[in-house]
Amino acid sequence: MHAPSTDPFYDTPASMPRSAGTMLRTRPVVVPGLTCAATQVVHTTAATNSRTIAVSGTVLVPAMSWRGPGPRPVLSYGVGVHGLGRDSAPSHLLATGMEGELAFLELALSRGWSVVVTDGEGLGLPGPHTYGAGRVGGRAMLDIVRAAVAGVDGVEAGAPVLLWGYSEGGRCAAWAAEHQPIYARDLTLVALAAGGVPTDLAAVVEAIDGGPYSGLGLAVLVGLAHAHEDPRLWDILNARGRAAAAVAATLDVTGLVVSHPEPMAAWTTRERPWEDPLWAALLRAERNPGGTPEVPVYLYHAKGDDIVPAELSRQLAAAYEAMGVHVTHAELDSGDHLTGAADGADAAITWLAEQLDAHLDLHRDRSAEPDTADELMVRSTA
Numbered sequence: 001m002h003a004p005s006t007d008p009f010y011d012t013p014a015s016m017p018r019s020a021g022t023m024l025r026t027r028p029v030v031v032p033g034l035t036c037a038a039t040q041v042v043h044t045t046a047a048t049n050s051r052t053i054a055v056s057g058t059v060l061v062p063a064m065s066w067r068g069p070g071p072r073p074v075l076s077y078g079v080g081v082h083g084l085g086r087d088s089a090p091s092h093l094l095a096t097g098m099e100g101e102l103a104f105l106e107l108a109l110s111r112g113w114s115v116v117v118t119d120g121e122g123l124g125l126p127g128p129h130t131y132g133a134g135r136v137g138g139r140a141m142l143d144i145v146r147a148a149v150a151g152v153d154g155v156e157a158g159a160p161v162l163l164w165g166y167s168e169g170g171r172c173a174a175w176a177a178e179h180q181p182i183y184a185r186d187l188t189l190v191a192l193a194a195g196g197v198p199t200d201l202a203a204v205v206e207a208i209d210g211g212p213y214s215g216l217g218l219a220v221l222v223g224l225a226h227a228h229e230d231p232r233l234w235d236i237l238n239a240r241g242r243a244a245a246a247v248a249a250t251l252d253v254t255g256l257v258v259s260h261p262e263p264m265a266a267w268t269t270r271e272r273p274w275e276d277p278l279w280a281a282l283l284r285a286e287r288n289p290g291g292t293p294e295v296p297v298y299l300y301h302a303k304g305d306d307i308v309p310a311e312l313s314r315q316l317a318a319a320y321e322a323m324g325v326h327v328t329h330a331e332l333d334s335g336d337h338l339t340g341a342a343d344g345a346d347a348a349i350t351w352l353a354e355q356l357d358a359h360l361d362l363h364r365d366r367s368a369e370p371d372t373a374d375e376l377m378v379r380s381t382a
Helices: 090-095 102-109 134-151 168-183 201-208 215-228 231-236 239-248 253-259 277-285 310-322 337-368 373-381
Strands: 023-029 036-046 052-062 074-078 114-118 160-166 188-195 297-302 327-332
Touching: 023 134, 036 090, 036 134, 052 090, 052 102, 052 134, 074 102, 074 134, 074 168, 090 114, 102 114, 102 160, 102 337, 114 134, 134 160, 134 168, 160 168, 160 337, 168 188, 188 337, 201 215, 201 277, 215 231, 215 239, 215 253, 215 277, 231 277, 239 253, 297 310, 297 337, 310 327, 327 337
Parallel strands: 074 114, 074 160, 160 188, 188 297, 297 327
Antiparallel strands: 023 036, 036 052, 052 114
16 A cells, blocks of 8 residues: 555645544554554545644444444544654555554444544645644544444444543543533543643653753644744754654654654753743643533543653643543553554543443433423323
8 A cells, every 4th residue: 555645545635625523534444453444544634723634534333333322332443653744644654554553443342333543734734734733633633433424334423432642642532521511511421530641742852852852842843833833933953853854754663763862952942942932831731621522521540750840640630620521541551652653542432331231221211301391191000
């Protein structure tokens, strides 16, 4: 299968509908290692500035029948950082058997749930990829569900929707839940599970600066500058940084980390660029929470996380609770960020299943209640 950069399926559509969540094109694919019907899709969503854009993704419908009540549930899954280059798209990696988060998708498919995985802005379709931009990341996770309902067999309107992701995927999932009450009220959202969430990108960039993952700091700068479309944001880069940013925009996550090990000061005009007034304001606007989820939330985080400080998860849990959100917060004994993804997956999917069961039971009970005063009268006099 051709990479997105040479595959016409991933070309930018010639015309763009105004409404987000519109299906633009589909094609069946095979995902090695999964027993399901797989469909690559291109659909619309809303960018950071709310203009309509096209993004790609994948819809997976398990071969097993759904034996629960009502429509088959849909899990919208957010992947972690894959890189800035468009050929790093999860839809391409799934179809070529190279997707590193395949096992997490299988956990959901094995329960009979459909799974949708957005590529996000600028992966698959022509970039730039807006890595770190929470609003568009969350919107894409919601809009791929809408598009799947309209354009993929086996995904039905009114299906219960679950959100799950880890690291950058957890951040996008959190943004999706925070915006769903105002952005996608038409979706029946049930629960959010998010692990290792980089809620405060300034704190993350500072924590990794000069370490083995320092290149992700440059990726955040490039992604957010593209997302917010303010040319002044690029002024933070020195000449070497501008050259590095151009190269970074073509790389996968391994290339970002290996090719850019220097601290941020090597690329920027100030030693701590996250303290630049313009950038500091932008980074504050990108913090979670950016809204109030109306569903239960499960947060999990590795105590020894070496990329995203564990304190950020505690702060998000406290902020949600102050908003009245029902939060379950788990700290894992994992010694690093990457291990936390695997260590926390089973508990996350089990918790999501429990929330789904509670939702289905509630609606089953409601459907059994008499709907009219006449029915109540009949029952009372029987």
